[in-house]
Amino acid sequence: MQAVDLAPSAPISADIFRAAMRQFVGTVSLITVGTGDERSGLVATSAGSLSADPPLVLVCVNRQASSWPLFARHAAFGVNFLRPHHRALAERFSGRDGTTGSARYDGADWRTMVTGAPLLKDAAVAFDCELDDMFDKGSHSVVIGRVMGVATAEGEDALVYWRGGYRSLTA
Numbered sequence: 001m002q003a004v005d006l007a008p009s010a011p012i013s014a015d016i017f018r019a020a021m022r023q024f025v026g027t028v029s030l031i032t033v034g035t036g037d038e039r040s041g042l043v044a045t046s047a048g049s050l051s052a053d054p055p056l057v058l059v060c061v062n063r064q065a066s067s068w069p070l071f072a073r074h075a076a077f078g079v080n081f082l083r084p085h086h087r088a089l090a091e092r093f094s095g096r097d098g099t100t101g102s103a104r105y106d107g108a109d110w111r112t113m114v115t116g117a118p119l120l121k122d123a124a125v126a127f128d129c130e131l132d133d134m135f136d137k138g139s140h141s142v143v144i145g146r147v148m149g150v151a152t153a154e155g156e157d158a159l160v161y162w163r164g165g166y167r168s169l170t171a
């Protein structure tokens with residue numbers, strides 16, 4: 001197999017970087033933040049594990065995102081890893097269909113655990129996080145959560161994102 005250099009020399013443009021990242025298989029999660037009418041959130045492929053002891057997760061949040069101010073204000077958030085049947089919910093949390101704020105939560109079942117952050121009841125796994133740290137890098141903030149609660153729901157499959165589209169992991 002022959003390797004093809006997309007950009008043999010620096011600087012790497014944002015377009016080249018985005019095109020390259022299409023090859024990355026992302027696990028799809030909903031990042032949920034806020035309470036009541038001030039709930040919002042985003043769909044993300046940047047969430048993952050940071051440390052087991054202490055239990056920390058991280059997610060990179062664009063500072064232009066409408067939900068970005070809510071992380072510091074509420075100091076808590078949820079990371080909810082999705083199943084394939086959550087595809088429409090994921091689309092809503094991307095904001096692509098024009099749905100904003102707490103309306104993104106319509107039509108799904110939510111619960112709270114320790115921090116009060118909204119958690120998706122049938123997520124493959126949901127992490128209830130207290131904001132541990134948040135710092136800026138490039139266009140994004142790296143948001144670190146200390147895991148205060150974990151919930152899982154039955155199911156075998158996972159929703160992933162690859163080459164610009166949602167896919168079932170096993171299909």
Ligand SMILES: Cc1cc2nc3c(=O)[nH]c(=O)nc-3n(C[C@H](O)[C@H](O)[C@H](O)COP(=O)(O)O)c2cc1C
Nearest residue numbers: 042043044045046060061062065066067094095161
């Ligand atoms: C599959 C997918 C993954 C995404 N991953 C991230 C991410 O990791 N971080 C991020 O800030 N935005 C990510 N986005 C964009 C946000 O979900 C969302 O579009 C953005 O926050 C704009 O939302 P707003 O309407 O609330 O401003 C992703 C979008 C899609 C479709």
